[in-house]
Amino acid sequence: MAVTNKANYAKFRQSFLCLLICSLFSLSLQAAVLEEDRADVLYHSYDGGGMKIDGPAILLRKKASESIAVSAYYYVDTISSASVDVMSTASPYSEERQEGQLGIEYLHDKTIMALSVRQSDEDDYLAKSVNFNVSHDTFGDLTNLSLGFAFSDNEVRRNGDDLFEEQNQQYRLRAGISQILTKNLSIALNVESVADEGYLNNPYRTVRYIDSSVPSGVGYQSEIYPNTRNSFSTKLSASYYLPYRAALFLHYRHFSDSWQIDASDIELSYRHPFGKTVELELKVRYYQQTQASFYSDLFSHQNAQNFLARDKELSDFDDLTLGLGVTYLIPKQFSISDWRSEASLQWDYITFNYNNFRDPTAEGALGEEPLYGFSAHVIRAFFSVYF
């Protein structure tokens, strides 16, 4: 009898402990929580197509209380450009862009509200924006709903021309739903509408046209863009936990806008931990877009149409990214004040193939030059501390 009681007691204790652990775990999952305090320091580099851009970035997040968190972000781009657009009609240049962002998050029950302000400043462009997001956990925390709005007021200038000053504004409205489907699979649907109005040109870029009155046979005139642009994006994402502790992510996005550009991208990434200290991440992404309705590589004559563009970003093209990332989770004995810390290195190799943008610096008859294409190396090295 005593043995049975002892066995029952052991069983009861085991069940109680199991229930307690489950309850604690469910509490931590049920209640929405603010993300943990962290600091990230990053060095980034982009090298491709005659452009070299690099610089540092810092991101800080700190909880002021259980319901309020603040964040700060600072980012610098040091740009040295001799891209094909620049080399065909202008001289190489260098400049610096600085971006700063301050944010605050407020948690109330299962709702998180986030407000941030941002400023991006370079010699010829000043962007100021405000961003507001609300997200809410519902349906036993299997579902998360989010809504967001952003407004940006931008000032466009042209170096070497003190009289040039234009404005544009951008409005963003976004919504999202993420849903846990099984104990290993969650999906998310995000949509975003973006509306721009004002001066949307790049003030330096020109289009080329056939001009038989000059010996070269080609003339140049400034681009003319419409003063409005509206776009709509839909992104579907899935995250899947593999049985041997690895993660698979799939993203598909479709985009269309009022300039008749249709684009889509698909990305597959895989994250695999090795032991307790190393995580490996592999990524492949494919993007393709159609051209803007007013784009042409070579116009038939001057002022050929009311809107004119020869930006390669508005042409018909595709690109492919292959990415590799490694994160080293630094053992506690080597960490500062026992804070958990990580060192990461990510490398992306991107190849761009343009289908109707020709390289005017290459040999070939006018309008029959080889199609342009280039590849870029993108590196991010960063250190993260959780405190």
Added chain:
Amino acid sequence: MLVNYFTRALFVTFSISLLALTGCAQPIEPWVKPYERQNLADPIMRTNRHPIANMHVAHVYEARESARGAEGTGGGGCGCN
């Protein structure tokens, strides 16, 4: 055109909200219990595991591709020309 795009966005937002509300009103129980979510709670499953890197990735693409929006990084535009 501007009105059309915002109408579309509002319609999708409304549909999502309606789905969520009807989801709450129906007697459908959440089918994945909290204690069954340890795999999804694993840090390797976090899409925003490296936020500072994700912000840079979004910036690299937005400056070179026409598509923008719905990245999930809460961005507010390229801020460059």
